Amino acid sequence: MQAEADARQAIKLAPTWPKPLHRLAQALQGQQRWEEAITACQEGMALPSATRDFHPLRDAIAVQAALAGCFAGFQGRWLDVRDAGEEAWLGKEAPEDPALDVPEDEPLLMLPPAPGASAKAAQKGATAPQPDPNKHLSFARRGTSFRSVHAAMTAARDGDHIILRKGIHNGLGESIQVKKRVLIRGSGALGEASLDFRGNSPAFRFRSNSVLINLEIDFSGFREAVRFEEQTGALMHRCIIKCSGDDGVHVCERAAPRISRCSIQGKKCGVWVYDKARPVFNDCTIEDCGLLGVKLFDTAFVRMLRCTIKKCAEDAVNAQDRTRVEMEACAITECKGPALDLSQHAQAYVRDSLFRDCSGAVWVWDKSKAQVRTSQLHASSTYVVLTHGDGHADIQMCRVEGKSYMAGLPQKEGLESLNNVAVPQRHIGVPAEDGAFDFVPNPYTRKQ
Numbered sequence: 455m456q457a458e459a460d461a462r463q464a465i466k467l468a469p470t471w472p473k474p475l476h477r478l479a480q481a482l483q484g485q486q487r488w489e490e491a492i493t494a495c496q497e498g499m500a501l502p503s504a505t506r507d508f509h510p511l512r513d514a515i516a517v518q519a520a521l522a523g524c525f526a527g528f529q530g531r532w533l534d535v536r537d538a539g540e541e542a543w544l545g546k547e548a549p550e551d552p553a554l555d556v557p558e559d560e561p562l563l564m565l566p567p568a569p570g571a572s573a574k575a576a577q578k579g580a581t582a583p584q585p586d587p588n589k590h591l592s593f594a595r596r597g598t599s600f601r602s603v604h605a606a607m608t609a610a611r612d613g614d615h616i617i618l619r620k621g622i623h624n625g626l627g628e629s630i631q632v633k634k635r636v637l638i639r640g641s642g643a644l645g646e647a648s649l650d651f652r653g654n655s656p657a658f659r660f661r662s663n664s665v666l667i668n669l670e671i672d673f674s675g676f677r678e679a680v681r682f683e684e685q686t687g688a689l690m691h692r693c694i695i696k697c698s699g700d701d702g703v704h705v706c707e708r709a710a711p712r713i714s715r716c717s718i719q720g721k722k723c724g725v726w727v728y729d730k731a732r733p734v735f736n737d738c739t740i741e742d743c744g745l746l747g748v749k750l751f752d753t754a755f756v757r758m759l760r761c762t763i764k765k766c767a768e769d770a771v772n773a774q775d776r777t778r779v780e781m782e783a784c785a786i787t788e789c790k791g792p793a794l795d796l797s798q799h800a801q802a803y804v805r806d807s808l809f810r811d812c813s814g815a816v817w818v819w820d821k822s823k824a825q826v827r828t829s830q831l832h833a834s835s836t837y838v839v840l841t842h843g844d845g846h847a848d849i850q851m852c853r854v855e856g857k858s859y860m861a862g863l864p865q866k867e868g869l870e871s872l873n874n875v876a877v878p879q880r881h882i883g884v885p886a887e888d889g890a891f892d893f894v895p896n897p898y899t900r901k902q
Contacts, residue, residue: 455481457481458478458482458485460830461474461478461481465478465628472493472498472501472503472507475508476498476511478494479498479512481535482758483518488522488524490728491526492516492519492526492527495508495512505688506544507896510663511850514687516528517687517712518689520665520691521691521712525615527613527635528613528636528637530611530612530614530636531598531614531615532598532617533600533614534599535603535606535617535619535621535623536551536600538623538646540694545650546622546624547626548623549601554599555599555601558827576683584694603616603618603625604628604630607632609638612633612634613635615639616639617640618640618647619647620642620646620647621647623647623650625673627651627661629657630658631661632658632662632664632688633662635664636665637665637667639669640667640668647669647670649672650672651671652674653675655675655677656677656678657680658673660681660683660709660711661684661686662733662797663686664689665691666688666693668691668693670694671693672696673696673697673698674699675699675700676699676700677704678700678701679696681703682706683704683706684707686711687708687885689714690711693717694820695716695719695720696719697719697720699721700721700722701724702718702743703718704727704728705725705726705727705731706729706731708733709732709733710733711733712733712734712735714735714738715736715737715802717738717739717741721744722745723743723745723749724743724746724747724748724763725740726737726748727750728750728752730753730754731754734759735759735761735811736758737759738742738758738762739761739762739763739764742764742765742766745767746770746771746772747770748779750778750800753775753777755777755778756777756779757779759784761781763789764785764786764787765788767790768789769792769793770791770809771793771794771795771802773795773797776798778801778802778803780804781803781807782804783805783806783807784804784808786807787810787812788811791812791891792816792817792840793812793816795814795817795819796817796818797819797820797822798820799821799822800822801822804825807829809829809830809831810830811832811833813833814837814839816838816840816849817837818847819843820845821845823847823848824849825848827851831852831853831854832856834856836884836885837884838848838858839854839856839858839860839869840860841860841861843861844861845861849868849902850873852854852878853873854869855878856877857877857878858875
């Protein structure tokens with residue numbers, strides 16, 4: 455690419471100037487050449503005149519690369535976390551192992567070779583291969599094997615891998631503070647490595663650009679299971695989140711994590727986004743939540759790509775204040791409240807999505823706005839589209855099945871002329887005030 459060629463030419467002309475290396479890293483990032491991009495960042499950070507711009511760029515590249523299956527941004531040590539075994543139900547750490555629970559500077563410890571391994575090579579003391587994180591480790595370095603995730607996190611340095619062996623690990627009732635740039639990964643297939651957390655603080659609190667992959671979190675307590683805060687750009691990929699006491703995931707402050715291919719279930723809400731948070735969800739499933747699927751407050755902005763929300767006891771997506779939500783190729787089904795419920799000054803942009811078998815598809819209140827294109831909207835028991843007050847619903851090129859209530863005549867005429875509308879013959883009105891629509895004044899939830 456021309457950008458890469460220009461950057462390399464600039465490096466030749468001014469080898470001590472950091473800006474060409476920064477541009478080179480960006481160019482390589484655009485080509486998904488992750489290892490070279492990380493190397494360019496590291497070379498830039500090593501220059502005497504280096505700026506801090508390289509650190510966020512390196513972190514962003516490392517997260518993008520991890521999503522693509524490349525761990526070039528995490529080239530540190532491999533820290534092994536043993537499962538709790540028979541002690542799991544007691545909420546304890548993994549059993550002690552005198553051969554492994556020793557200082558880090560001890561030499562490499564060879565464990566028995568895996569079935570099929572060459573005994574001759576083991577006898578000769580051949581160098582052990584790099585471990586496969588999706589299998590039990592065939593060797594361990596003394597001082598890098600730990601009895602809990604907390605212990606491994608304490609010992610970790612930026613760039614390290616923390617590998618959770620197959621089995622059940624315990625949260626020990628205290629949040630795992632992820633302040634270092636690390637990659638945390640469960641071994642085996644999804645669900646074979648799990649974290650059993652019982653307590654009233656989040657299992658994970660992400661405050662750095664870290665990565666969590668391939669882990670099931672079974673959370674029992676009166677807090678959210680996972681919390682993203684500060685300005686973290688962390689990645690959570692291929693995880694299962696189950697919270698039996700509160701919300702599944704909170705994203706707050708200025709956090710901008712990417713949550714990919716995860717399954718989220720909450721006793722209350724699946725996901726709560728607030729403050730100035732900017733998360734991106736892609737290919738996620740949010741289901742069986744006791745209240746809302748996703749709720750937004752303050753000035754939060756959420757993007758959802760190819761996500762599914764289903765079987766929630768209230769609204770699928772509820773946006774209030776001055777929040778914004780963008781949805782593309784999403785499916786919302788079988789929720790007892792509206793698929794999309796906007797109030798105050800909230801805005802929503804929906805494209806190529808399906809809202810079906812909920813108590814309403816798009817409901818817009820106060821001064822909020824919804825723009826929906828090339829989607830399918832269906833509701834059989836109440837209004838499929840409802841606007842009230844100064845709320846505005848701009849719906850075009852959609853299949854609309856059900857009766858609508860529009861606050862203004864122009865909106866109603868536009869809905870009928872710009873869409874394929876099928877109106878049922880039976881009477882349809884607003885739902886009764888029970889179940890998901892039972893009005894209980896609560897100044898803390900601000901539920902519509």
